[in-house]
Amino acid sequence: MPCPRCQILPLSSERRGTLLLTAAVRELIAVMGEFLRAHGLAFEDAGLELRLADANLVEFIERVRDSGSFNTLELQAIWALLLEAGESLSFQSLTRARTLEQWLKLLDACALIEILEAQRFVSWFQPILAARDGGLVGYESLLRGIRPDGGLMFPGEIFTLALANDLLFQVDRQARETALRCAAEQGLEGQLFVNFVPTAIYDPRHCLQSTVGWARRLGFDPGRLVFEVVETERVADFDHLKHILDFYRDAGYRVALDDVGSGYASLNLLATLKPDIIKIDMEIVRGVDRDPQRQSVLRALIGIARDLGIQTLAEGIETATELAYVLAQGVDLVQGYLFARPAQHPQAPYRPDPWPQP
Known part of the structure; x- marks a missing residue:
């Protein structure tokens, strides 16, 4: 039904x-x-x-x-x-x-409803690189909606309309399935980070079966998929989120927390949930090379993650000096406009030569 x-x-x-x-x-x-x-x-x-x-x-x-x-x-x-x-x-x-x-x-919200009804969501992709040598690790999938006139609806508008009109469940389900379908069509290699909103899932065994089914039909090795919690700071029910993440892990997938470091809640989640990866909030990363306060937070997050056996990803990198600083502090993965902007048909990312050494 x-x-x-x-x-x-x-x-x-x-x-x-x-x-x-x-x-x-x-x-x-x-x-x-x-x-x-x-x-x-x-x-x-x-x-x-x-x-x-x-x-x-x-x-x-x-x-x-x-x-x-x-x-x-x-x-x-x-x-x-x-x-x-x-x-x-x-x-x-x-x-x-x-x-x-x-x-x-x-x-x-009819513009969004028309996109949902016609299933006109697409995914654009932004590369994620290894900190040690700049090698391509994979991509994050980023949602876009195609309006009837061909214009794009971006995530800010999509999720604002969805939250205001109780459409979050429909949007989140289609977004997850679109990420898998578009990545398969593009023939992308490496890890695929797929965003999801935990408040749009009330029972993972029921709500996520279509996503798992798509992954199997498209031939995705579970080890390639990283399901990423968005809006980490808004999570109110830790037990519910842990239930969802346990479901993903039991199916062989990895999990990540987004925007970690933007507040206390996400820090509190680290020890409780022990995700495979944390994405350090871009508000911490931007200008970190010249801001002692951001530097203190970054070092603390990396140290906590290392103690818990969690990989760190610095997102929002826009300058070579930001890259050099986060590499020197020991992050594992990097992402940002310095390497490539999101694209529907991603090309090889820019890679500084020589690659900065920690």
Whole structure:
């Protein structure tokens, strides 16, 4: 059965069915009935709800928006739910119900919903190099969405819209699968860092089976894949995150924490989770060669990671002097604009010659 959190989109321009409209008080249901009659929309009054047959939710919400017929309190108190053909009202279907206000906000996210519906996510890739000699280790996969006009939607907008409209589950699932598919199409070698948002996974055995299935079908050796926790600082449930990471490790994959060092929470995670790799936050790396405070934090992180047997990756390197400094402190991996910007079709990264020696 498709999962409503990550496989079913809340709005679709194609989907039709029985539209249910209800509210906590009968007076608001009557207000909606007047609206429907004024717009010539046939409906059945079932007492606790109004029913519109063969309706499209997008078209209905657009009509609500364009009419300006409802005030803020009415938009917050009237609920709508679309039942697909043959679907009966159930507790599970009720989880898809939203207020008119929430549906109107989703209209603002239609650009993202269209990308999700058409599966127009792509991955761009940025190389990761070995600190010892600058050899290519692998790539980090970075999400992009292709708009209908061919323009790109970048991660900041994608995840802002996803968080505001409860689309994070759908975005995160498609992003993981897109990373694997695009890397296979490009024939990329080495390790592949695939980002994931732990709050978008409630049960790894269920939520991650499609990702694991894609990896197997595409022939990825588990040892090549590094699943990277993004927004490490926002993790509130350490036990849940550990459960996810244990699932990945049991399947043979490696795990990494992103943006480590930007706050206490990520430091506290190191001893608890013992990831295979930590990515040192770029706010620490940038200008580290001339900032004693950043240098102290960098040295401390590298020392803690070394004691715990964790590899370190310095990300966000933009200058030769930053590179020389992090190499001298003993990082294991490096990444940043100095070597290459993210690209859909990555070329050989720039490698300083001679490569700085620690």
